[in-house]
Amino acid sequence: MHQPLRIFPVLGLCFLNTFLNLIQAPMSFCADDPRYLNCSSTIQCGDLQGISYPFWGLNRARYCGLSPEFQVTCNKSAPIITIKNQNFRVLHINNALRALTVARSSYWYNLCPGSLHNTSQVAPFTYTSDTVTDNLTIYYGCPSSSSTNVGSMMESSRFTCTTNQSSTVGYVLARKAGDLTNANLASIEDYLGTCNTSVIIPVNQSVIQDLKANATLDALKAAIDQGFGMQWLDDDGLCQKCLKSGGQCGQVQDSGEFTCYCREQSYSSSCPGMS
Template sequence: MISIVHLLCWLVTIFIKEVCSSPVDYDERYLNCSVPFNCGRNSYIQYPFWGGSRAEYCGRAGYHLECLNNDTTVIEINSLEYKVLEVYQETQTLRIARLDYMDTVCPSNYSDSILDLNLFDYTPDTLNLTIFYGCTSTRMQIVKTQFQFTCGGTNLNGCFDVSRNEAEEVPLPGPAKCRWRVVVPIPEVDAERLESGSSTLSDVLRNGFEAKHHVNMSQCMECGKSGGSCGFDQLLQRPTCFCYDGPRRQGHCPYRPPSGTYVPIYVPTYTFNIQFDSIRFDSC
């Protein structure tokens, strides 16, 4: 006569075979947001950024990244495009440079480089570089030669000045002296090199400046530790944690993906621990 214990073991064995033979139905959002943004030298970029193969729900509005020619990461801030030179995820900081200044000091857009303070903050060592365009010969005569430049192929002369106060802007000279003014943030160390003549204006503009995003990453870290993928609920306007079986608003996943983990199965009087890499019976 078959004992109750052996019968239970047989039933559980059949159940395990059925479970293991059935593919796990992973949540599409979990899979999508598990894939980082990669472009050129910038790799493994995750929340709050999205773009490329990462859907919009994997990040937040204003943190969209684009990959140009498979090697240039671009982000748009206040209608200006910036090349992302470095990503320091530990400090939530990007080093960015205006895309239209990468090959010339004379762009077609004379707009100031101003961060969206709802998304990014300037780092403490940031100074303002003010670049003047279309300056008269009278104006150019009173500017040191090292602070002058000429736009190639044109008669457009220019000069620049550095503000030692982060919030201060160098006033535009009278309309008869210079036609346009552009303010660009630069690190203090680059300002010193520019003033000493050890770096050129082109070098400093290509080197860019740092911008720190101020997204609270604590919930995202908890989500990642629990095996989930960070995302953002556009409807509720708050972070969410995409787990393999669906989203969790509490910020972490109650269970990790089944592969290689123990899943408790309770049968009256007996408890079995099942590991999907191997099967072990505590009783029987």
Template sequence: MKTTTSFILRFAVAVFLAAVPSCFSADEQYEGCLAPLRCGPGPTLLPNVTYPFWGVNKPNYCGQTEFQLSCKNNQNLTLVLTNLSLQVISFDLENQTLTVADESLFEGRCPSISLNFTGTNQFTIAPTSKKIDLFICPAPEMVNPLSSFTCRKSNGDMVTYYTFKTSDSVTECVKLGEVPVLSSVLDDFQRSRLTLEEALVKGFDLRYNIRDGRSCRGCLDSGGVCGSESVSGSFHCLCYDRPHAFRCYDKGE
């Protein structure tokens, strides 16, 4: 009888001790969103990328729906907006901007012209970006372009785009539209230090708007990680113990 009682006691203690660590472990969502963003098996890529961005190894509750990132070829982060795939070059989370380039450029295809992000309320072209006018010229031998760029259109046809220092004086060509470039790059381009293609692949800046920005700041101040409810998408403050509505350790949340 004593042996049976002793066995039961030891079993009960073992079960209790096994359960204790889980009571004090960090919340799974909290830990998952603290993890650095990784693209492929290599070193950490852009370790400071946080809310509202998510994707790859970060679940959707780590960010907002519109800010999903994908990993291409285990090395490049991409952001898809209104059917436009953009390769992410760098982030500036403090100023809520990111530098991106049309992914078509890295595949020998023509860039999208006259980009319009009115379909999303979250992204706009930042003031740190300027625009370059693109022309096609029926008789290119009759003009003196600043630079030109030949690429493949979506239908497979090849086309050459031309740019000029003073677009208003170009009468032999037809303006197709404009493409954004970094302001810092535009000066080098106009001084012929860069070709049109070189200027375009350096990308342009997008400014993004975070919903619940004030709530996110309050969450961070309380020691939490900004996130969202995986189904509704509403803001959640992910905390060490569990998700809260706005701040960690708020009673009744």
């Protein structure tokens, strides 16, 4: 006797295989763009967490941010950016205001760095409106005594740097606009003019005001460590538009143009089909 053909089980198995292939195929086609995934990550360094566009570095690829000055490194749990070979410690970032607070790394808890240089111009950044760029000056290699009483007037801001078993005297001078009419300050500046070199450190305007009432060396060090403000240029809202559409902000390295990395590919400004 002939056995009946088992057609329906075979067809059922074929249907099942076809169905599984159909539901698996879209998954392979919808894999997230690696650039989108990479730029979705943020930089974590010490107390500063969640660092994102326009900054890049560490776990964030170069295409996730802007120019080399926006690269962040992490040195002993301190986020650092480098501008014209000078390192700046990043204390705070405000993406809404496109602003950050930084301090000179070489002067962090230190008035005697290995090399003496004025703070580099901050391009591609600009100073914030509350930053004073010329009212805090550190003088090095000053005479240990003066024929006038200038030395005693400056005693509170006097410090000593020791290099190769040789010590030199330095002073920190804080002033506000209009102070040059003060006779004592004029005498002080004449005296400080005999020092070997000087370095100007940007600080916040409020710091200068406070130092007029309390110009001790500890207060001056603390003022420097509070840092100063910088801003980066507005991108005409492109990044906010990109983020709102579900994308991640970045830059085309060859052209320097803004790009929005979406799950499937990149677009010039925002991801399609999103509000």
